[in-house]
Each structure stands twice: as C-alpha cells, then as structure tokens.
Amino acid sequence: MRFDRIEIIRPGDSSGNNMIVRATLSSGRTIYGFATDNLYGGDWDWDLGPTWNYLVTADRPFLVDAGRRGKGRELIGMIESVGFSPRDIDAIVVSHGHEDHDGGILELAGVTQARVKAHEIYGCLVRPLAKSAPSSEKAQFPVSCWCCPMPASFARHNCLEYHEERPQLNIEPMSMNGELGAGIEVLHTPGHSPDAVALLIDGEALLPGDTILPDISPHPSQERFFTVVRPALPGNWKEAQQLFGLRAYIRSLKRIEQLAGASEDILVLSAHRLYYRDRLNLLGLKDRIAELVQHHRDRCSDFARILSTGPKSLKEVAAEHFRPELLKGHGINLAADEVASHCELMEAGGDVVFGEEGKIMSTGTQNFLSLIDGIR
Numbered sequence: 390m391r392f393d394r395i396e397i398i399r400p401g402d403s404s405g406n407n408m409i410v411r412a413t414l415s416s417g418r419t420i421y422g423f424a425t426d427n428l429y430g431g432d433w434d435w436d437l438g439p440t441w442n443y444l445v446t447a448d449r450p451f452l453v454d455a456g457r458r459g460k461g462r463e464l465i466g467m468i469e470s471v472g473f474s475p476r477d478i479d480a481i482v483v484s485h486g487h488e489d490h491d492g493g494i495l496e497l498a499g500v501t502q503a504r505v506k507a508h509e510i511y512g513c514l515v516r517p518l519a520k521s522a523p524s525s526e527k528a529q530f531p532v533s534c535w536c537c538p539m540p541a542s543f544a545r546h547n548c549l550e551y552h553e554e555r556p557q558l559n560i561e562p563m564s565m566n567g568e569l570g571a572g573i574e575v576l577h578t579p580g581h582s583p584d585a586v587a588l589l590i591d592g593e594a595l596l597p598g599d600t601i602l603p604d605i606s607p608h609p610s611q612e613r614f615f616t617v618v619r620p621a622l623p624g625n626w627k628e629a630q631q632l633f634g635l636r637a638y639i640r641s642l643k644r645i646e647q648l649a650g651a652s653e654d655i656l657v658l659s660a661h662r663l664y665y666r667d668r669l670n671l672l673g674l675k676d677r678i679a680e681l682v683q684h685h686r687d688r689c690s691d692f693a694r695i696l697s698t699g700p701k702s703l704k705e706v707a708a709e710h711f712r713p714e715l716l717k718g719h720g721i722n723l724a725a726d727e728v729a730s731h732c733e734l735m736e737a738g739g740d741v742v743f744g745e746e747g748k749i750m751s752t753g754t755q756n757f758l759s760l761i762d763g764i765r
C-alpha cells in the first residue's frame with residue numbers, strides 16, 4: 390500500500406478529531422476526509438474515534454456520510470475550507486443508518502440542497518411503524534432503532550431529535566452501479582447494519598463505512614432482528630442472513646475482497662480510526678479482511694470453551710470473555726449482543742442450542758469453523 394497517496398491538510402487532535410486529509414488517486418481523482426467528533430467516542434471504553442466523512446470529487450461531487458446529529462454545519466465549514474461550496478455537493482450517500490453517520494444529514498441536505506442516496510433498505514427503516522413496533526415504548530422509534538441494545542433512558546436522552554428528523558428525509562434508493570458516476574462501484578455490505586454499502590472508487594480506493602475498520606471489529610447485528618423489522622421490508626427480502634447477523638457480515642467481507650480483485654494496492658478509507666493515537670491507520674485490505682474473519686473464528690472458539698462447562702446466559706458468557714472495563718455501564722448490553730451474534734452462527738452450525746430461560750447450551754461440536762470457511 391502506498392502511503393504517499395494520503396496527506397493531512399489540517400491537523401486534528403491525537404484521535405483525529407477535526408482533521409482533514411486528502412487522498413489523490415492515480416486516476417486523478419481527489420477524495421477529502423473530514424473527521425467529526427462522535428458520541429460513541431471519548432469517555433468510555435467502546436471508543437470508535439471520530440466519524441470520517443468523505444467528499445469524492447467528480448463531475449457531480451458527492452459526500453459519503455454527514456457525521457452525527459449537529460455536525461452538519463461543522464462539516465460545511467470543512468467542505469468550504471478545501472475550496473468547495475456547499476452547493477457543489479450533488480448528493481449525500483449514506484454508508485449505513487447509524488446516528489454517527491446519518492445524524493447530520495437533514496441539516497446538511499438543507500444547506501447543500503443535495504440529494505440523499507442510500508440503499509433501499511435504509512429508506513424502509515428510517516420511519517416509525519407504530520403498529521408493528523416490538524413494544525409500546527418503541528412505537529415512535531424508527532424501525533432501524535427497534536433492536537438497539539441501548540436502554541430507553543439512553544434513547545430519551547440522546548436520540549429523540551434524531552428519531553424525529555430522519556422521517557423528514559427525502560431518500561433516493563440507490564441502484565448498485567453507475568449511479569454515482571463513472572468509476573464508482575457500490576456494493577451492498579450488510580451485517581454491521583442491514584443497509585450498509587461500500588464504495589470502490591476507480592478500483593483504487595475503498596470506502597467501506599464501518600464494515601472494515603482499523604484496530605476494532607464492528608459490532609455485528611443479529612439474524613433475529615429480521616423477524617422484528619420484517620413488516621417494514623419489501624417482500625423480496627426473504628431470509629435473515631440476506632441483511633442481518635454475523636453470517637451476513639462475513640459474507641460482505643468476502644464480497645468486498647472479491648470486488649477488490651487482484652489489486653494489492655487499495656487505499657482503505659474507513660469511517661472510524663483512519664487516524665488514531667497520533668498516527669494514520671492505513672490498512673492492507675486482504676490482510677485486514679483475513680484478520681477480521683479470524684477474529685470471529687477465535688471469538689466463537691472462546692465462546693465454545695466458555696459454554697463447555699455448562700449452560701450460560703448471554704451476559705454470563707460476555708462477563709467471562711470480555712475485559713471488565715468493557716462491561717461497565719452500557720458496555721454489558723453491547724457485549725451480550727456481540728455474544729448473541731456469534732451464538733446465532735454457532736446455532737446455525739448445530740454447535741449450541743438456545744434453551745429455556747435464555748441459557749445457551751453447547752452440543753460439543755465446532756462446526757462453526759467450517760461454516761465460516763464456507764460462507765460465500
């Protein structure tokens with residue numbers, strides 16, 4: 390990988406907050422990266438670092454992501470500082486429907502008049518659908534937030550405006566190819582989020598959203614979410630693993646690898662941690678994908694070990710596997726969700742059974758290893 394293709398044109402703090410970078414491709418195209426600070430960063434141990442939003446130059450330049458809610462203005466200042474006017478932005482592409490990426494879109498779209506483009510699933514999930522909500526507490530939540538692991542108190546404090554704003558978006562479902570201009574390929578990459586997309590630019594730069602990050606492995610969703618949100622989905626989505634869960638996530642990684650083809654030299658511009666702890670984090674794509682797949686194999690293996698001593702709840706498995714500092718506060722909910730994603734895959738392989746009272750039981754097999762290898 391060539392480090393000379395990316396330069397820091399405005400410094401930020403040690404995590405990269407407020408930093409601007411510029412990547413120049415051999416095709417002649419320029420991509421700017423703007424780091425906006427992130428709720429899920431900073432003061433707790435599941436720190437992702439700032440959100441990296443990217444401006445891709447083209448006949449009709451477009452932005453990928455808009456930071457979290459309240460970051461729209463800041464992003465406009467950053468766009469102007471590299472010589473673009475907000476009106477130059479033709480479209481805002483949503484990498485996936487998480488607040489740290491789409492929270493700033495309504496504000497930004499208002500100023501730029503840009504069109505908002507996203508995978509068709511995104512548009513299905515941004516609105517509430519009270520009659521099918523899993524609980525009355527979630528009746529006014531957008532469908533995408535029905536399965537959020539955070540408690541209602543967190544949502545009341547952090548997400549109300551977000552919930553109210555997103556249904557106002559005018560979203561154009563994005564066809565997967567050609568629509569963003571010549572040289573831009575769009576790949577649906579569900580798993581972390583059902584509406585996730587990755588963009589390959591001129592075969593040289595990959596914008597994978599949260600699907601591939603340096604240092605950290607993105608939180609996989611769960612296949613069981615499919616049944617919950619299905620009333621909001623078009624009928625052509627028939628199977629959970631087309632959109633949700635660890636199997637979908639691993640399949641997306643393998644598809645990205647396929648899309649990248651033989652090229653050894655892809656510049657990976659991730660949506661977090663592009664710069665962290667005072668250094669740029671540039672990835673070798675194939676190596677990073679292999680590491681991520683191995684990480685999930687290892688995690689399943691450790692859960693199998695923990696369950697070999699007897700049935701345990703998700704939280705009990707989480708408490709044995711994760712470092713105590715990751716379990717503080719809301720951390721235990723995220724950790725239990727992570728265990729659930731892996732146990733679903735192991736259940737599909739016949740390695741565990743979800744029993745009475747939320748306990749998971751090992752069957753003694755380790756079919757998950759060949760199951761992961763066989764995902765295509």
Ligand SMILES: [Zn+2]
Pocket residue numbers: 485487581582599
């Ligand atoms: Zn995300």
Ligand SMILES: [Zn+2]
Pocket residue numbers: 437487489490599660661
């Ligand atoms: Zn994110």
